[in-house]
Amino acid sequence: xxxxxxxxxxxxxxxxxxxxxxxxxxxxxxxxxxxxxxxxxxxxxxxxxxxxxxxxxxxxxxxxxxxxxxxxxxxxxxxxxxxxxxxxxxxxxxxxxxxxxxxxxxxxxxxxxxxxxxxxxxxxxxxxxxxxxxxxxxxxxxxxxxxxxxxxxxxxxxxxxxxxxxxxxxxxxxxxxxxxxxxxxxxxxxxxxxxxxxxxxxxxxxxxxxxxxxxxxxxxxxxxxxxxxxxxxxxxxxxxxxxxxxxxxxxxxxxxxxxxxxxxxxxxxxxxxxxxxxxxxxxxxxxxxxxxxxxxxxxxxxxxxxxxxxxxxxxxxxxxxxxxxxxxxxxxxxxxxxxxxxxxxxxxxxxxxxxxxxxxxxxxxxxxxxxxxxxxxxxxxxxxxxxxxxxxxxxxxxxxxxxxxxxxxxxxxxxxxxxxxxxxxxxx
Amino acid sequence: xxxxxxxxxxxxxxxxxxxxxxxxxxxxxxxxxxxxxxxxxxxxxxxxxxxxxxxxxxxxxxxxxxxxxxxxxxxxxxxxxxxxxxxxxxxxxxxxxxxxxxxxxxxxxxxxxxxxxxxxxxxxxxxxxxxxxxxxxxxxxxxxxxxxxxxxxxxxxxxxxxxxxxxxxxxxxxxxxxxxxxxxxxxxxxxxxxxxxxxxxxxxxxxxxxxxxxxxxxxxxxxxxxxxxxxxxxxxxxxxxxxxxxxxxxxxxxxxxxxxxxxxxxxxxxxxxxxxxxxxxxxxxxxxxxxxxxxxxxxxxxxxxxxxxxxxxxxxxxxxxxxxxxxxxxxxxxxxxxxxxxxxxxxxxxxxxxxxxxxxxxxxxxxxxxxxxxxxxxxxxxxxxxxxxxxxxxxxxxxxxxxxxxxxxxxxxxxxxxxxxxxxxxxxxxxxxxxxxxxxxxxxxxxxxxxxxxxxxxxx
Numbered sequence: 001x002x003x004x005x006x007x008x009x010x011x012x013x014x015x016x017x018x019x020x021x022x023x024x025x026x027x028x029x030x031x032x033x034x035x036x037x038x039x040x041x042x043x044x045x046x047x048x049x050x051x052x053x054x055x056x057x058x059x060x061x062x063x064x065x066x067x068x069x070x071x072x073x074x075x076x077x078x079x080x081x082x083x084x085x086x087x088x089x090x091x092x093x094x095x096x097x098x099x100x101x102x103x104x105x106x107x108x109x110x111x112x113x114x115x116x117x118x119x120x121x122x123x124x125x126x127x128x129x130x131x132x133x134x135x136x137x138x139x140x141x142x143x144x145x146x147x148x149x150x151x152x153x154x155x156x157x158x159x160x161x162x163x164x165x166x167x168x169x170x171x172x173x174x175x176x177x178x179x180x181x182x183x184x185x186x187x188x189x190x191x192x193x194x195x196x197x198x199x200x201x202x203x204x205x206x207x208x209x210x211x212x213x214x215x216x217x218x219x220x221x222x223x224x225x226x227x228x229x230x231x232x233x234x235x236x237x238x239x240x241x242x243x244x245x246x247x248x249x250x251x252x253x254x255x256x257x258x259x260x261x262x263x264x265x266x267x268x269x270x271x272x273x274x275x276x277x278x279x280x281x282x283x284x285x286x287x288x289x290x291x292x293x294x295x296x297x298x299x300x301x302x303x304x305x306x307x308x309x310x311x312x313x314x315x316x317x318x319x320x321x322x323x324x325x326x327x328x329x330x331x332x333x334x335x336x337x338x339x340x341x342x343x344x345x346x347x348x349x350x351x352x353x354x355x356x357x358x359x360x361x362x363x364x365x366x367x368x369x370x371x372x373x374x375x376x377x378x379x380x381x382x383x384x385x386x387x388x389x390x391x392x393x394x395x396x397x398x399x400x401x402x403x404x405x406x407x408x409x410x411x412x413x414x415x416x417x418x419x420x421x422x423x424x425x426x427x428x
Numbered sequence: 429x430x431x432x433x434x435x436x437x438x439x440x441x442x443x444x445x446x447x448x449x450x451x452x453x454x455x456x457x458x459x460x461x462x463x464x465x466x467x468x469x470x471x472x473x474x475x476x477x478x479x480x481x482x483x484x485x486x487x488x489x490x491x492x493x494x495x496x497x498x499x500x501x502x503x504x505x506x507x508x509x510x511x512x513x514x515x516x517x518x519x520x521x522x523x524x525x526x527x528x529x530x531x532x533x534x535x536x537x538x539x540x541x542x543x544x545x546x547x548x549x550x551x552x553x554x555x556x557x558x559x560x561x562x563x564x565x566x567x568x569x570x571x572x573x574x575x576x577x578x579x580x581x582x583x584x585x586x587x588x589x590x591x592x593x594x595x596x597x598x599x600x601x602x603x604x605x606x607x608x609x610x611x612x613x614x615x616x617x618x619x620x621x622x623x624x625x626x627x628x629x630x631x632x633x634x635x636x637x638x639x640x641x642x643x644x645x646x647x648x649x650x651x652x653x654x655x656x657x658x659x660x661x662x663x664x665x666x667x668x669x670x671x672x673x674x675x676x677x678x679x680x681x682x683x684x685x686x687x688x689x690x691x692x693x694x695x696x697x698x699x700x701x702x703x704x705x706x707x708x709x710x711x712x713x714x715x716x717x718x719x720x721x722x723x724x725x726x727x728x729x730x731x732x733x734x735x736x737x738x739x740x741x742x743x744x745x746x747x748x749x750x751x752x753x754x755x756x757x758x759x760x761x762x763x764x765x766x767x768x769x770x771x772x773x774x775x776x777x778x779x780x781x782x783x784x785x786x787x788x789x790x791x792x793x794x795x796x797x798x799x800x801x802x803x804x805x806x807x808x809x810x811x812x813x814x815x816x817x818x819x820x821x822x823x824x825x826x827x828x829x830x831x832x833x834x835x836x837x838x839x840x841x842x843x844x845x846x847x848x849x850x851x852x853x854x855x856x857x858x859x860x861x862x863x864x865x866x867x868x869x870x871x872x873x874x875x876x877x878x879x880x881x882x883x884x885x886x887x888x
Contacts, residue, residue, distance in 0.1 A: 038685045041516055043485040044508040047768045049474070050491045063544070066470045068491040081469060088545025089467045090552070119515055139686030139810070140867070174810045176687040184686075184810045223656060252460055253567035255603050255610040314465070357807045359817025362835040364609035368655075368886025370815045370839045388813065390839060392655055392886040426888055428655035 003028060004161070006070050007151045010054060013079045015155060019056035019086075021097045022155045023292060026070065027051045029148035032113045034122050036141035036171075039130070041123060044115075056082050060091035094317035098292035100157040106287035109165030109192045113145030117194065118167075125198040129173070133208050135215065139184060141171040143198070158292050166284055167191045169198050175211045182214040183387075185355060185373045187233055190284035190413030202412045203233055210354065210373060210385075217387035220351075220376050223428040227350035227403055228391060229343055229377070232410035232417035235333070237356045239273065239417075241365065241395045242266070243300065243328050246308075248315035255363045257396055261306050262321075268402035269304040270336060271420075277330040284414040285330040296325035331415045336405030340419035343404045345380040351427060352377055353391065361395055368392040371427075390428050398422040429473060430493075431590055434582035440502040443509065444480040444524055445584045446726060447502060449473075449493055450767035456573035457544065459551050462559060466571070467544065474767035477505040480749075483519020484512035489768040524748040525758055526585045529729035531722045534592040536576070537622035547572050547623065553630040554637075558602070562641050566610055569601040574623050575871065577765075579725070587727025593720065595619065595871055596626040597861055598633075602641060606648040611834075613644040613802070613820060616861035619718050643802075643820055643832070650832035651823070653887030659797035660838065661790050661824070661880050664857035666803040667780055668874030669816050672864070674842035675705055676778045676874075677808035679735050679743075680761070681750035683773075688810045689843070690741065698741045699846030704781040705736040707745055708873075709760055717777035718860030718873030721760060725771035730760030735778075736846075747773045765868040772866060777873035783852025790851045790880045792827040798885060799824050800838065812842040818885075837886040845881050853878035 001009060007026045014022035028050050035043040052075070055064035063085030067078050122143045129136050145167050152160040170188035174181060189201040199205045230238060242258070250256040258266055276297040277285035289295050291313045299307050308324055309315075316323035344352065351374050358369015371389045375382045403421035410417055429451035437447055451473035458466030475498050476489035486508030490497045513520075551572045558568050578592045596618040603612035615636065618626050662670055677683060678690040685691075690698075699705075709730035710720035721730040726748050733745050746754065747762035750773065762771035791799060799822045806816030817837050823830035858875035 037682070040483075040519075041512065042483070043487060043770065044512050045487040045489075045770065046504055046508060047476075047487075047489040048491065049489075049768060062464070062467060064468045066468075066472075068472045068474065085467055085469060085544045088543060089548050090464045092463050094463075115511070123515070137687040139683065142867075174687045179689075179692050181687055181689045181692075181811050183813065252463075252465065253569055253603065254461070255567055255612065257609060318463070357809070357815045357839075359804050359815070359819075359835065359837040363603055363612045366835055368835075368837040370813065370837070372809065372813075387811070388839070388841065388884060390655065390837065390884055390886045392652075392836070392888060426655055428884070428886070 003149065004151050007153050010052065010075050010079070011153050011155065013075065014054060014056055017079050017083045019058055019083065021057040023055045023097050025053045025150060025152045027148050027150040029146060031144055031146045032115055032118065033142060033144040034118055036122065036126055036138050039126060039138045041126065054078060054082055056086050057095050057097070058083065058086045060093060060095055061086045061089040062095045063089060094314050096313050096317060097154045097156055098158050098313065101294055103159040104294065105161040107163040111147060111165060118143055118145065121194050121198055128197065128199050129208060133212050135175045135177045135212050136173050136208060137176055139172045139174060143169045152288055152292055154292055160288050162287050167194055169201065171204065173208065173211060175215050177215050180215045182211050183372050185211055188412070192283045203410055207233070214373055214385040217385045220386055220389050220427060224349060225424060225426055227347045227421050227423050228353045228425045229340065229347060229350065229419055229421045231352065231354045231419055234353055234356050235417045235420060236415065238395055238398065239331060241361050242399070243310060246306070247310045247328065248312050251309060251311060252315055252318055257365060258306055262309060263305060263307070265304050266306045267301055267304045267399035270402050270405055271304055271399065272299070272302050272334040274299045274332045275326050275328050275330055276332050277326050279330070281332060281416060282330045282414065289327045295327070298325050333417050335407045335409050335418055337407055338404060339408045340406035343406055343419060343421050344377060344382060346404070347377045347380060347421065350377045351375065351386070351391065352382060365394045365396040367395055392426040392428070393424065398425065429578045431580060433588065434580055435588060437498055437502065438582065438584065440499045441584045442506055445502060446478045447498070447582045448725060448767065449475045449580045451578045452766055453576040454573065455544070456571060457547050457551055459555050459570045461568055462555055464548065467548065469544070472766060475501050476767050477502045478770055479505045479509045480524055481509045482513050482517060483522040484509050484516065486512065487770045522752065525751050527728040527748070527758060528586045529723045529727055530588050532590040533722055535620065536592050536594055537624045539624045542624060550630060554633055557630065557634055558637055564604065565602055566605045567603045571597070571599045572623070572627070573597050581723070581725060581727055583727035585727055587723065589723035589727065591722065594622045595860065596621055596623045598627050599861065602644055604644055604648050611644065611648040613640060613647060615640050619860045620716065620720065646832035647820060647834065650834045653798060653833045653836045653885050655885060655887040657882055658885050659794045659880070660883055660885065661794070661799045661878055663799065663801040664853060664855040664876060664878045665801060665859065667876030667879050668778070668859055669803050669806050670879065671705055671778045671780050671876055672775060672872065672874045673806040673808045673816055674812065674814040674845065675735060676707065676775045678810070678812045678842065679745060680773045681744040681746045681754060683810065684744050685750060685753060686810065689812050693741045693843065696741055697739050698843045699736055699739040700849040701739040702783055702849055702852050703736055703739050703846050704734070706779060706781060707733040707735060707775050708777040708779065712777065712779065718858050719776050719871050721763065721776045724760040724762040725764045726758065726762040728758045728760045728762065730776065733759045745773055745775065747771065763870055765870045769868045772868065774866065774870045775864065775872050777875065779875035780852065780877060780879065782854050782856050782877040785851040785853050787853050787855065787878050790853060790878060791824055791829060793851065793880065794824045795826055797824045798822065798833065799829060813839065814842050815839040838883045840883040845883055848882040849879055851880040
């Protein structure tokens with residue numbers, strides 16, 4: 001059986017076993033991955049994997065399983081297991097599967113990687129770091145190419161095929177000079193093709209430069225309440241609270257602080273952001289949602305007003321709200337008016353927050369954590385890199401106290417983020 | 429997984445080679461406010477090989493476990509290392525230390541396995557107790573599940589091992605509304621073993637649940653911590669995360685090679701003389717640890733690593749490659765999470781050794797500080813600056829426990845914080861609910877007694 005026939009066989013077997021509604025997906029993937037360890041090219045990995053997922057609804061009871069085999073015996077065993085699991089569960093009217101949509105095939109990216117070119121790009125990066133920033137030690141760096149071919153079918157007639165090829169690069173590094181050691185820092189980017197030196201992607205070169213500066217840190221002069229200017233590398237930690245809070249988990253439990261805020265102001269009017277999984281602006285988006293709908297772009301917050309929750313089929317049915325047109329992610333934050341260098345000039349006392357090492361936010365949005373790889377700002381100037389400094393605040397309040405959003409933004413391949421300043425944060 | 433020797437494939441080896449067949453099995457039942465929101469079982473298995481030659485590594489994996497696929501995986505990983513060697517021959521002549529160990533262990537239950545319906549009914553009974561007794565709660569989220577890791581290994585050094593290591597987890601997150609905003613608390617149970625060996629009657633958890641709800645209510649009425657450097661007592665239930673995050677990561681030899689500050693401190697005093705910190709391989713005080721490792725995924729017999737002895741940094745955790753670099757012996761810390769993962773240096777069961785103080789005396793010794801009893805996520809740094817979340821704690825005023833505090837975070841430079849330790853309790857508490865993330869996830873155990881020290885606490 002080919003892949004599509006395998007999925008059809010599985011779906012048919014689930015129906016024969018008594019499933020009233022069923023979903024089956026199959027992904028075959030191949031990854032080539034080059035690794036740098038301690039500044040040396042050290043490991044080359046090629047991995048193949050298979051993921052066959054199936055979920056069923058019977059008597060409005062649901063079960064799900066996944067295996068990484070596609071032989072008939074393994075599928076038949078998994079079909080029996082998932083049917084037993086569903087029958088042993090509890091009914092819930094909110095369970096459902098995606099409605100019928102026209103069969104479609106989606107594709108993007110290369111079919112295969114040129115491993116010589118991958119090696120050359122990574123080697124050039126290592127050489128660039130050694131020659132430009134001799135104090136930097138690359139703890140680890142990974143460059144990979146993932147190619148996957150997926151099939152998704154359900155008993156309502158959904159029939160999608162997706163082929164994707166994507167490059168990824170993620171370096172982790174620190175600086176060391178004698179007994180001085182900087183905090184490690186890291187970043188990551190995705191791209192459909194490698195068409196420039198790796199250090200030119202995202203914020204990589206500026207983070208390398210900052211790492212050397214961070215060999216010499218100072219403590220802040222005193223505990224104070226001030227502004228933090230959150231960098232694009234760090235912004236996802238804060239936006240993630242909003243998107244997590246409007247998704248199924250928090251919404252269904254009732255713990256979301258935005259559960260009754262649709263079409264209401266939840267942030268400062270300066271903030272607008274979108275989830276654009278099928279935009280040409282985002283290299284590493286997706287075509288099909290986890291529930292089996294064709295993904296569409298959406299605006300999550302427009303001028304501070306919440307425009308959609310991020311509910312899947314179950315969450316939408318459970319809460320009698322609308323299903324989101326995508327799974328979130330692929331986030332694009334709209335640019336502000338001034339470059340981040342000008343925003344710094346308007347900060348009387350605060351931090352440039354480049355990495356946040358913090359506890360998971362409380363349900364009410366309270367956060368606290370360590371300001372890593374960050375700088376003290378005073379009278380509109382970056383003064384020095386800091387250490388042993390914590391920030392505390394409430395994310396809900398922070399987003400209502402946005403100072404400015406930068407006009408310059410960084411494209412990481414999977415999101416596009418600006419710098420955003422927040423007022424009223426405790427810095428200690 | 430079919431348990432059979434892999435030594436029949438040794439003729440396909442041409443260089444130093446590790447061959448591993450592995451199966452991970454996960455199952456999970458989740459109940460949210462009484463509704464089943466998760467009823468999932470996953471199985472992933474396959475074969476991988478890693479080959480070392482002239483300072484380079486090649487790795488390959490395949491989900492199919494047949495004679496042909498196993499030989500082809502060895503061939504592909506050999507070709508990968510050859511590709512690396514054609515690009516860089518500067519480390520030609522590097523050899524790994526040879527180790528040979530043989531061990532088979534199956535820690536799976538000897539009882540009949542229950543089906544998913546049994547566990548759905550179990551979790552619903554626990555949930556019904558909570559719903560009936562505490563109707564004032566905003567949400568109830570209960571998760572019951574397990575992870576089985578089953579591995580067979582054969583190496584060109586002649587090591588051969590098999591292990592079946594299950595882990596059971598029962599966790600609940602409860603929340604209550606206070607002033608229009610949710611306040612939540614979480615508690616895990618479980619550890620080494622299948623659910624059948626760890627989780628018995630729903631009623632076994634009722635008293636713990638009563639205490640958890642009481643803590644939740646205290647926290648809802650809690651105050652923000654006063655941010656800054658404070659005297660604190662880390663309860664025995666969370667000292668383990670200090671061992672893991674603050675010191676453990678900085679003393680993994682790959683991070684030392686990457687520039688961790690610990691590399692500068694070997695054989696120096698880095699902590700109070702009260703501090704002894706050990707990464708236990710598999711056994712503590714005659715009892716099996718939460719994550720026992722007998723032979724690691726490079727085929728090295730796992731041994732305890734005394735990282736700090738009486739305040740002096742004594743040793744790092746090693747795999748074969750770092751041991752080669754440091755001209756020492758590998759310690760059996762090389763572990764991989766999935767069949768498609770290469771072994772990395774990972775902690776196993778990292779713990780502070782208990783002291784002699786009583787918790788009551790420790791609390792009485794603090795005029796103005798905090799008693800911290802529950803933790804969430806944590807993170808380490810190359811500088812030894814650590815942080816971890818505090819999800820339950822209390823003020824200490826004039827030697828007595830005071831008001832509960834809201835969620836916060838503590839941080840510090842580990843080697844500075846450990847020098848401030850002046851009391852350690854005689855308790856010992858192990859936990860293994862969490863996963864450690866370092867390129868791959870991996871189950872870890874951590875433990876310790878209550879510790880009194882100074883840390884930076886977040887707050888207002």
